[in-house]
């Protein structure tokens with residue numbers, strides 16, 4: 001997995017609550033059996049005026065010029081400012097894949113849906129929860145200042161604004177450790193293979209019906 | 217010491233180890249796989265040279281993008297080439313790794329959350345995961361079940377475990393008696409209306425109270441199915457006699473003596489009387505009427521005798537803005553009566569409402585009636601091949617067809633429109649599914665979530681109507 005330590009980038013404000021994963025990446029693109037290439041279809045229904053199709057060249061499609069990511073001042077944005085309950089809905093990991101493929105590294109919101117929040121960490125994307133007032137302040141600043149950039153220091157757990165204001169955030173120690181070092185979860189878990197086997201031996205005694213039951 | 221909740225008990229029974237950093241390793245008894253969220257997981261496994269930890273803990277079936285029209289031609293005749301590749305990829309991955317799969321034309325095929333319990337793959341006291349957020353459905357049987365992302369699907373395949381953090385305990389208690397014509401779907405939509413789509417974030421919600429106890433296990437599945445729409449990954453209902461009896465004789469459930477042994481253990485799968493919940497919400501069953509969503513989030517819901525809200529009357533600016541945006545997308549006006557919403561299509565199906573009781577409830581309403589001439593389509597899509605066979609044995613298919621509805625093959629269908637069943641731009645649909653997000657049922661489509669009986673009633677008159685009034689006629 002990609003490491004995340006320190007990041008500075010242009011912030012883009014997506015000013016709506018309850019942005020769901022269908023909105024982040026519509027279902028027709030979920031038919032892909034690959035992990036990459038979802039960036040051009042990130043926020044497809046908000047970003048373009050027509051209905052997108054998988055494997056289509058998006059360069060000639062009509063753009064919704066009102067949509068925030070289509071405004072030149074937010075070109076190359078890598079920090080997404082969002083509102084409450086971001087990433088609600090389906091468990092599709094295609095949502096963080098699309099955000100990552102587009103170039104986002106950080107999402108800042110007052111709250112996230114659980115599954116999406118979890119999926120971000122598996123893909124080197126950092127979701128940050130700040131309180132409503134802080135998020136409001138960032139929205140105001142980003143809208144007022146062209147080229148507004150935010151810095152995120154994961155080690156110190158702070159978001160730093162251009163004026164030097166620091167906003168502390170919480171992150172689970174395990175997830176932080178994995179992100180800082182770019183660790184692969186599966187490899188980590190397999191270090192505990194003996195614990196898993198011991199659990200299985202015990203569990204077979206207690207609940208034998210949960211073993212060897214599914215076969216043709 | 218305070219007693220334990222059902223969730224506490226399930227969590228403790230599956231704890232493999234607690235890491236120093238506060239994360240835990242949880243053992244997973246069952247994983248269900250489908251074509252959309254598994255290909256990248258299998259690919260990851262291959263790239264790392266890993267093998268599944270336990271083949272017999274997995275079951276697969278394609279559901280999200282299989283066609284629901286006649287499909288005797290098999291996978292090769294799926295018209296959409298991208299869907300075809302995805303279904304074929306699931307088939308070949310399961311064949312390669314030796315995982316049991318109910319392929320598209322197997323009568324046991326169906327929507328993952330219908331198939332799991334139907335086969336006795338899901339069992340009380342087990343942990344169940346699937347790369348699909350509606351895995352919360354299986355909690356109706358006292359199983360700890362939740363959706364996961366594709367990286368976690370791979371993690372479970374490779375290690376039989378998940379790295380997890382304990383959730384909070386929330387209890388939603390519905391006491392009293394549900395009125396005639398008020399179903400499990402109305403109960404859960406009403407709950408979401410009360411607590412909001414983020415009301416259960418970070419929590420496992422246990423649904424209790426006399427109204428939940430009196431529901432059938434299928435009704436409880438409908439409730440737990442939509443726990444995720446209230447923000448909770450996990451929904452739970454305590455085990456009782458109904459739960460235990462449901463599993464007797466199911467294919468992958470224990471049989472004979474072993475069943476009795478399991479049943480004795482399952483009886484303890486209830487929250488202790490003195491268990492402590494972090495949050496409790498109480499709802500009176502008598503307050504619940506048939507529900508209809510008007511907007512683009514499941515919390516945008518009102519009773520069928522109500523009206524679409526007016527953003528001018530909302531004091532919270534972000535909420536008022538959300539209402540305005542939803543009204544625009546839905547093509548509705550503020551204060552419009554719900555019963556004035558004209559419909560283009562009706563969809564009865566999805567993992568929320570495609571089981572036999574749902575189909576019976578819909579058939580009872582349309583029996584001897586005809587679908588309104590103004591409707592373009594009314595689809596009935598059973599949740600599995602076995603549900604379909606049962607419905608046909610009861611003659612329900614004929615009732616639907618005579619009323620002018622289409623009787624289809626099992627799958628997710630218009631719930632998320634990854635297959636050819638979809639709404640056109642601007643079309644209004646009365647749907648028994650679980651999400652009314654923008655574009656969910658088709659680009660520009662407008663979804664209204666309702667119960668099967670309400671969807672059937674709407675099909676007959678062409679707009680929303682209180683099913684209780686229709687049935688009284």
Ligand code: SF4
Nearest residue numbers: 350566567628631632
């Ligand atoms: S029926 Fe709908 S919600 Fe259920 S699993 Fe299929 S797509 Fe998901």
